[in-house]
Amino acid sequence: MLYAFHSIVPGVSMYEASQDEIGIWKDTKGVAISVSASDLERHAYCPLSWKLAKDGHDGTGVAISSGIDKHQKIHEKVEKFHNRSIDSRREIAVWTWTLSIVIIFLIDSIAFIVLEDDYLGISGDGFGSEKIGDLDSGWYYLDMYDTNSNGWNGTDLIILDGNYNLISGPYELITGSEERVTFRLSSDCIDCIVIIRGVSDESIEISWSLSTTDILPPKELGKFLVMLSASVLFFSILMIAFPWRNRLGWKEPEIKPNEVISTFDQKLFKPVWQTVDFVGGWISGGRIEGFALLSSIVIMLHGVSLYAADNRQQAALILVFVAFFWLILSSSQLRKVLISISEREKLSLELGIDYSTKINYSDGSKESSILSDENLGLRGRPDQIVVIDGNFIPVEQKTGKIPNNPHLSHKIQLLAYIHLIESSTGSTPPYGVLRYGPEVAFPVEWNDSNRELLMKNIIEIQRLTVEGGAKRNHNQIGKCKNCSRRHACSDPL
Numbered sequence: 001m002l003y004a005f006h007s008i009v010p011g012v013s014m015y016e017a018s019q020d021e022i023g024i025w026k027d028t029k030g031v032a033i034s035v036s037a038s039d040l041e042r043h044a045y046c047p048l049s050w051k052l053a054k055d056g057h058d059g060t061g062v063a064i065s066s067g068i069d070k071h072q073k074i075h076e077k078v079e080k081f082h083n084r085s086i087d088s089r090r091e092i093a094v095w096t097w098t099l100s101i102v103i104i105f106l107i108d109s110i111a112f113i114v115l116e117d118d119y120l121g122i123s124g125d126g127f128g129s130e131k132i133g134d135l136d137s138g139w140y141y142l143d144m145y146d147t148n149s150n151g152w153n154g155t156d157l158i159i160l161d162g163n164y165n166l167i168s169g170p171y172e173l174i175t176g177s178e179e180r181v182t183f184r185l186s187s188d189c190i191d192c193i194v195i196i197r198g199v200s201d202e203s204i205e206i207s208w209s210l211s212t213t214d215i216l217p218p219k220e221l222g223k224f225l226v227m228l229s230a231s232v233l234f235f236s237i238l239m240i241a242f243p244w245r246n247r248l249g250w251k252e253p254e255i256k257p258n259e260v261i262s263t264f265d266q267k268l269f270k271p272v273w274q275t276v277d278f279v280g281g282w283i284s285g286g287r288i289e290g291f292a293l294l295s296s297i298v299i300m301l302h303g304v305s306l307y308a309a310d311n312r313q314q315a316a317l318i319l320v321f322v323a324f325f326w327l328i329l330s331s332s333q334l335r336k337v338l339i340s341i342s343e344r345e346k347l348s349l350e351l352g353i354d355y356s357t358k359i360n361y362s363d364g365s366k367e368s369s370i371l372s373d374e375n376l377g378l379r380g381r382p383d384q385i386v387v388i389d390g391n392f393i394p395v396e397q398k399t400g401k402i403p404n405n406p407h408l409s410h411k412i413q414l415l416a417y418i419h420l421i422e423s424s425t426g427s428t429p430p431y432g433v434l435r436y437g438p439e440v441a442f443p444v445e446w447n448d449s450n451r452e453l454l455m456k457n458i459i460e461i462q463r464l465t466v467e468g469g470a471k472r473n474h475n476q477i478g479k480c481k482n483c484s485r486r487h488a489c490s491d492p493l
Contacts, residue, residue: 017466023455024376025462032377033462037416040454043461044409049485050461051470057488074351074397078384081347082359088340095337098330101298105323108302112218112316125207127155127198132210135189139220141211141311142171142181148205149177155198155206159183162191170197173206180311182217218315222307229300236292245280352438358387371420376458382417392421394432406434406442415454418446 017025017033025033042050124130146152151174158169168183196206238244278286285293305322309315348354372379382394394417398410414432422428434442444450464470472480472491480486480493 017462019459023459025459025466026377032375033465034377034379035458035461035465037378037380037382037413037420039461040416040457041409041413043464044412044457045407046472046474046479046483047464047470048472048489048491049483051464052485052488054465057485060484060487074399075383077347077351078359081344081351081353084340084344084347085358088337088344091333091337091340095330095333097294098326098333101301102323102326102330104298105302105305105319105326109316109319109323112312112319115213115312122194123207123209124194124196126204127196129193129195132192132194135185135192136212137185137187139182139184139213139217141213141217142183143178143209143211144171144173144181145178145207145209146173146176146205147207149175151175152206153199155196157194157196157208159189160193160195161189162193164193167192182219184220218306218309218312222303222305222309225299225303226307227303229296229303232292232299233296236289236296239289239292240285241283243281243284250279350438352435352441353386359384371417371424373420373423375423376419376455377462378416378420378458380413380416380420382414382420385421391429392425392427393429394418394421396432396434398434398436400436402436402440406444410434411444411450412454412457414444415446415450416458418444419451419454422446 017027019025027033039050039054042053122132142157144152144157152172154172156170156172158171159167161167167185167189171181173179194208194210196208198206280286301322305318306315309318348357370379370381383397384395386393386395394414396410396414396417411434414434418429418432429446431443431445434444436442472489472493474480475493477493480489483489483492486492
């Protein structure tokens, strides 16, 4: 059926529209007549009040201004709770990272202490040469000693192969009583010879021993880690500077229906690390770049610490000191975590929500997105959307007198939000929540009868939009007196 009105008559709208197969009213272009969740709430309260609102008559009165103020305060607390939740997650992530560094450094220090050199049983003293047999390729420790602690006084030590070719050295103990040098044989040495060449007569005071190890010496390992960290840092900077994702053919990810609410969350609130639709660009970075930068810092610290050590004992001591420094940072970060958690717990009590509740969306900002179903012409913006047991649950906050049971008008408004979440995400909320203050909450089940109730009211509002004729649907004096648009009503009780 088609309705066409070409004159403006009191109580009648000028509109041309027809109903589709399920009863939804659509204009000549096939666009469904727009109905908001607020329209549904006002219409269920009183169709005449809804019509007055459509005609531009704003609600007035102490209850309206008080409700707006209370609503805003609730939204501010919700947003603060959400931000504290994100802060907690971020602080915990940073604390975990710093604590992990402490653990890594401590494990390394213990490893350097526990691991022992493989003593070859090769030693000597005094001037002259000594055959030490075959040596495999790898890393070796040469320990030099001076019993008088005055150095070798120009004496040095060299290692030759069986053909008297120089393999390693010369080495000299300048001062002190002992010194360890590290050298590497790039290939096997057959019939190796150690020769001490001296200019001192006190040859009896000098001696040496040879050890091997299956792991890189600290200084050499430090060199490797420093070069590795420099490479990682360089590539991190390149990844931040250039849009490499685009060059590799990475495109903006298509947002799946069940990710719609998550995108709302990130539009309204700052994400923990990276937005859903991040694709990189010039001078921009995401999780990969952040991880690479942090890794380069940790590797660099490790490398510098090890490079400063002459032996594994020194390396272990340095790593313990570095671990202690990071432990101080970790303790400071833990304090931030505890403060954030404490504030979050306080806000959860004030809002009457569970501490672990994840808020994905809040209508506390003009920037918050509107959910819509173009097929029905339905649109709306719930107060909050929370995640409970993996389901998106709409929450509608009411600030008036706490009823024994939820008002029908509030229930229908909430049903609209449930449907909008279902149509936007492809995931069906089992229920929605009506909250009257922090203490009272009513769950509203999403079932066939409530679906039918919602559709009936949507179609009725669309009909009134097209045909006009909205009238008062009750005879309750109290309801009329409490109506915020009573001042503009032509049919008050």
